[in-house]
Structure formats: C-alpha cells, structure tokens
Amino acid sequence: MGRLAGFSLGLVSALILAFLIAPMVIVVILSFSSARFLRFPPPGLSLQWYQEFFSSYAWTSAATMSVGVAVAVTLLSLALGIPGAIGLMRGSFPGRRLVAAMILSPIIVPGIIVAIGLYYTYADYRLIGNPIALVVGHTCLAVPFVVITVANALNGVDPRLEQAARNLGASPFAAFRQVTFPLIRPGVLAGGIFAFATSFDELLIALFVSGSDAVTLPRRMWDQIRYQLEPTIAAASSLLIVVTLGLMIVAELLRRRTERLRTQEQERT
Amino acid sequence: MRFNRTALLILPLIAFIALFYLTPVFSMLLRSLESGEGWSLSAFKAVLSDSAFWRVMQITMTISLITTALCLLLGYPLAYFIARTRTSVANILLLLVLMPFWTSILVRTYAWMVLLGRRGVINDTLVNIGLLERPMQLLNTRTAVYIAMVHVLLPFVVLPLYATLKSFDWRLVDAAKGLGAGPFATFRQVTLPLSMPGVAAGAVLVFTLSIGFYITPALVGGPRDMMIAQLIETQVRGFNWNIAAAMAVVVLAAVLMICALFVRIVPLNPLMRR
Numbered sequence: 001m002g003r004l005a006g007f008s009l010g011l012v013s014a015l016i017l018a019f020l021i022a023p024m025v026i027v028v029i030l031s032f033s034s035a036r037f038l039r040f041p042p043p044g045l046s047l048q049w050y051q052e053f054f055s056s057y058a059w060t061s062a063a064t065m066s067v068g069v070a071v072a073v074t075l076l077s078l079a080l081g082i083p084g085a086i087g088l089m090r091g092s093f094p095g096r097r098l099v100a101a102m103i104l105s106p107i108i109v110p111g112i113i114v115a116i117g118l119y120y121t122y123a124d125y126r127l128i129g130n131p132i133a134l135v136v137g138h139t140c141l142a143v144p145f146v147v148i149t150v151a152n153a154l155n156g157v158d159p160r161l162e163q164a165a166r167n168l169g170a171s172p173f174a175a176f177r178q179v180t181f182p183l184i185r186p187g188v189l190a191g192g193i194f195a196f197a198t199s200f201d202e203l204l205i206a207l208f209v210s211g212s213d214a215v216t217l218p219r220r221m222w223d224q225i226r227y228q229l230e231p232t233i234a235a236a237s238s239l240l241i242v243v244t245l246g247l248m249i250v251a252e253l254l255r256r257r258t259e260r261l262r263t264q265e266q267e268r269t
Numbered sequence: 270m271r272f273n274r275t276a277l278l279i280l281p282l283i284a285f286i287a288l289f290y291l292t293p294v295f296s297m298l299l300r301s302l303e304s305g306e307g308w309s310l311s312a313f314k315a316v317l318s319d320s321a322f323w324r325v326m327q328i329t330m331t332i333s334l335i336t337t338a339l340c341l342l343l344g345y346p347l348a349y350f351i352a353r354t355r356t357s358v359a360n361i362l363l364l365l366v367l368m369p370f371w372t373s374i375l376v377r378t379y380a381w382m383v384l385l386g387r388r389g390v391i392n393d394t395l396v397n398i399g400l401l402e403r404p405m406q407l408l409n410t411r412t413a414v415y416i417a418m419v420h421v422l423l424p425f426v427v428l429p430l431y432a433t434l435k436s437f438d439w440r441l442v443d444a445a446k447g448l449g450a451g452p453f454a455t456f457r458q459v460t461l462p463l464s465m466p467g468v469a470a471g472a473v474l475v476f477t478l479s480i481g482f483y484i485t486p487a488l489v490g491g492p493r494d495m496m497i498a499q500l501i502e503t504q505v506r507g508f509n510w511n512i513a514a515a516m517a518v519v520v521l522a523a524v525l526m527i528c529a530l531f532v533r534i535v536p537l538n539p540l541m542r543r
Binding site for chain 2: 005009010012013016017019020021023024026027030037038039040079080081083084086087088090091092093099102103106108109110111112113114116117118119120121122136137139140143147197200201203204218221222225226233234237240241244245247248252
C-alpha cells in the first residue's frame with residue numbers, strides 16, 4: 001500500500017467509525033444537560049434527567065421488569081441451550097441439520113412475524129400482560145445465541161478427553177462436569193450474556209405481548225419517543241448504553257480467555 | 270445415520286421451540302388460509318391484487334437494496350483497514366464497531382432522531398454557524414431512513430468481512446505486487462475475489478434484516494417510507510388478521526429463499542456443517 005493510499009484509507013475509516021460512535025456519545029452528553037430541551041452543546045451540566053428517571057415509578061418499574069425478565073430468560077436459555085448444543089454437536093440422529101436450522105431460525109425470521117405469532121397464541125391463553133409471556137418469547141430469540149456460543153466452544157474441545165474420563169470410571173455427568181464443562185465455561189458465560197442482552201433490548205415482542213402491566217424499559221422508551229421527546233429518554237438511553245457496554249466488555253474478556261485457553265491446549269498437543 | 274443417547278439431550282430444547290415458537294408462528298401463518306367460511310386463498314388474492322401492498326413491497330426492497338449497498342461501501346474500507354492494522358490497535362477499533370452492534374436498535378434510532386430533528390443537533394449547528402438560514406427537513410425523510418438503517422446494520426457487514434480479511438493469506442497480495450500488478454489491479458483481481466465469502470455473508474445478513482425492519486423506519490421515516498413490517502403491523506391493529514398473515518407468508522418466503530441461496534454459497538457455522 002502506498003503511503004498516500006494508506007493515509008486516505010485511515011482517514012475514511014476514522015470517519016466511518018465516528019459515524020458509528022458519535023450519535024451514541026451525543027445522546028450520553030445530552031442526558032447530562034441542564035436545559036429543558038435537547039440542545040447541543042448543552043448550556044450546562046446537571047443530573048436532573050437521571051433524577052427524574054429514578055424518581056419516576058413508571059421508569060423504575062420498567063427497568064426492574066426488564067432486569068427480572070432478562071435474568072429469567074438467561075437462566076432458561078442456558079438450561080435449554082447447553083444440553084441442546086451438546087446434543088447437536090455430540091449426538092447423531094436423522095434430520096440433525098433440519099433441527100439445527102429450526103433452532104437457529106429465530107435469528108433470520110423477521111421479528112414482526114414472531115411477535116405477531118406469539119401475540120395471537122398468548123391472546124388465546126390470556127397471557128398478554130403477563131411477564132411469563134415475555135420470558136417465553138424472549139427465550140425463543142435468545143436460545144439460538146446460547147446454542148451457537150456453546151457449540152463453538154464444544155467444537156474446540158476434544159471429545160476424547162471426556163471418553164478418557166469415562167474409561168477411568170467417571171459417570172457421564174461427572175465426566176461432563178469435571179472435564180468438558182470447565183473447558184466450555186467461557187462459551188457458556190458468553191452465551192448467557194448474549195441471552196441477557198437480547199432480552200434486555202428486545203422491543204417487538206414487548207410491543208405486542210406486554211399489555212399495560214409487563215412494561216419493559218425499551219417498551220416504555222418506545223411509548224415516550226412516539227408521544228413526546230423529553231430528555232428523560234436520553235437518560236434512559238444512556239443507562240441502556242452503559243449496561244450494554246458493561247456486558248460487552250465482559251463478553252470480550254471471556255472471548256480472549258477462550259482464545260488463550262485454546263492456544264494453550266494447542267501448544268500442549 | 271446412527272442414533273446415540275447423547276442426542277436425547279436436545280429434546281427439551283426441541284420441545285420448547287416447537288411449543289412456544291414454531292406452533293405460534295405456524296398457526297399465525299395458517300390464518301392466511303382462513304376466510305369467513307372454511308379454507309381459501311382469498312387473503313392471498315386480496316394481498317397480491319392490492320396496489321398498496323406492492324407499493325410498500327417495492328419501497329421495502331428499494332430501501333433494503335440501497336441500505337445493503339451503502340453498508341458494503343462503508344463497511345469494506347473499514348474492515349480492510351482494521352484487518353491490516355497492528356493487533357493492539359485493531360482490537361480497540363473492533364470494540365468501537367462492537368459497541369453500536371450491541372447497543373439496542375431503539376437507542377440508536379432515538380439518537381438519530383435527536384441528531385436529525387428540526388431543532389436537532391445537526392440543524393442547530395448548521396444554523397448557528399450560518400450555513401443554513403432555517404432548519405431543514407431531515408427527520409421523517411427517506412434520507413433519515415438510510416442514515417439510521419446503515420448505522421444499525423453496518424456492523425453486520427464489518428464483522429464477517431473483517432473475519433474473512435483477517436484470515437486470508439496476505440502473501441498472495443505481495444505475490445501479485447511482485448508480479449507487477451498495481452494496487453488497484455491487485456485489489457480487483459486478488460483481494461476482492463478472495464473476500465467474497467465475507468461480502469456475501471454481510472450482504473445477506475443486512476438485506477434479510479432490512480426486509481423485516483420495523484422500529485427504525487417507523488420512527489425516522491416519513492409516511493411515504495412505510496416498509497412491509499409496518500404494513501403488517503397496521504393490518505394486525507386493524508384486526509385484518511388473515512391479510513396480515515398472508516403478507517407475513519410472502520415476506521417470510523422471500524427471506525427464507527435468500528437464506529437458502531446463501532447457505533449453498535457459504536457455510537454458516539459448525540452447527541450446519543458435518
């Protein structure tokens with residue numbers, strides 16, 4: 001690459017990165033504004049919008065609902081997804097690819113179609129407005145990510161290690177718990193974080209099934225954005241960005257650890 | 270293929286997905302065949318002969334195609350740059366791409382509403398520095414839809430492209446140069462063809478996701494930029510459930526066809542191999 005070409009590529013890349021990051025940075029800055037309206041740059045700094053957020057029952061209960069639903073979704077997705085990934089990767093049965101495609105399909109099927117399907121079914125079961133409807137719906141969307149991350153982790157583990165443990169007299173469960181699980185743990189944790197983030201951010205299903213009782217943070221933000229653009233939404237958005245950033249950093253650290261574990265293992269063999 | 274006992278571990282997951290995902294979605298799609306009296310194709314006939322449906326489909330396809338093209342145009346140089354940068358710097362740049370990727374679509378769309386509004390950040394700044402006399406209409410336009418959708422979907426191009434470019438053999442580029450190819454010829458004849466799996470993966474992801482987009486066009490688009498997901502939602506709210514279902518069948522068929530074509534070209538991940 002010539003020096004000029006390299007420089008212009010760097011400049012273009014910097015501009016594209018700025019395009020990706022700047023809107024979010026501006027929202028975070030505006031959330032600390034002392035003005036009554038969103039103006040940039042803000043005339044002064046204040047925590048008024050955060051104060052308003054935390055003193056509003058509607059906002060705090062929506063945040064609590066989101067956290068509660070996301071925790072339940074994470075646990076349920078792991079409980080279903082870990083054995084599911086093991087069955088897919090280590091088991092053999094006819095129609096395996098079809099089953100894999102079926103489990104991964106929520107990633108591809110447009111969200112609006114899933115949301116309407118769940119809405120009709122839950123309306124029949126009178127589950128609209130029940131947090132259970134959200135937990136079940138979000139789990140359908142979150143479980144593919146758990147299956148993918150755990151399957152990728154299993155892909156890097158030699159099945160002979162577990163067989164060796166079995167030959168030495170370990171029960172299947174003990175062999176899994178003491179040999180395979182420690183090796184796939186970073187993948188499991190990453191899958192759990194993905195599941196949590198998926199549920200915490202989800203809006204379309206929430207729009208249809210949360211009714212007026214099970215209102216999540218994105219759902220309340222949506223309602224507020226549609227009817228008034230008050231700066232409390234900037235504070236809510238900033239809190240979502242911070243939660244996301246935290247989850248992302250943990251996931252990234254886990255990914256690096258997996259890579260380290262894998263290179264160590266490769267060096268040994 | 271032989272059956273082994275480990276396969277049984279997948280049963281709870283299959284049961285859950287079948288009961289709470291496949292059944293609801295299929296029974297919703299089946300409503301497209303319902304009419305007042307028994308089964309019929311009348312909903313499909315109504316949808317396919319409705320000019321409003323075709324107009325919205327055309328808008329959806331146009332927006333999806335242009336969004337995909339813009340994402341490739343912006344995503345390629347960025348992915349290329351990150352793939353060619355020292356690892357320590359590249360890791361930081363990747364985090365900058367991952368951060369919006371992880372942030373909720375709603376939050377990012379809201380950010381663009383704040384930026385593009387009549388009294389928004391961009392208009393305010395342009396008026397203050399004297400480049401504009403009056404604020405211009407940015408929000409609720411097709412341009413706003415493109416900006417916000419590209420912002421949401423760009424990481425879906427950058428990440429697979431980066432993975433492809435990172436893993437390929439850069440000695441081929443040196444060889445091409447050694448044989449006398451200029452930078453442009455090298456790119457066109459060596460780098461670009463070899464990175465096509467990444468380009469295809471990114472393009473299919475962005476295109477299929479665009480077709481089903483609801484939140485972003487609903488918030489930043491104008492009334493004339495309605496996309497198919499919004500039209501389906503309107504039908505549901507108007508209790509035209511069989512019409513909504515017929516539209517959903519058409520959209521789903523389009524998306525699945527694109528994905529089926531794609532899986533033939535690029536293997537997705539270890540779950541679909543073997």
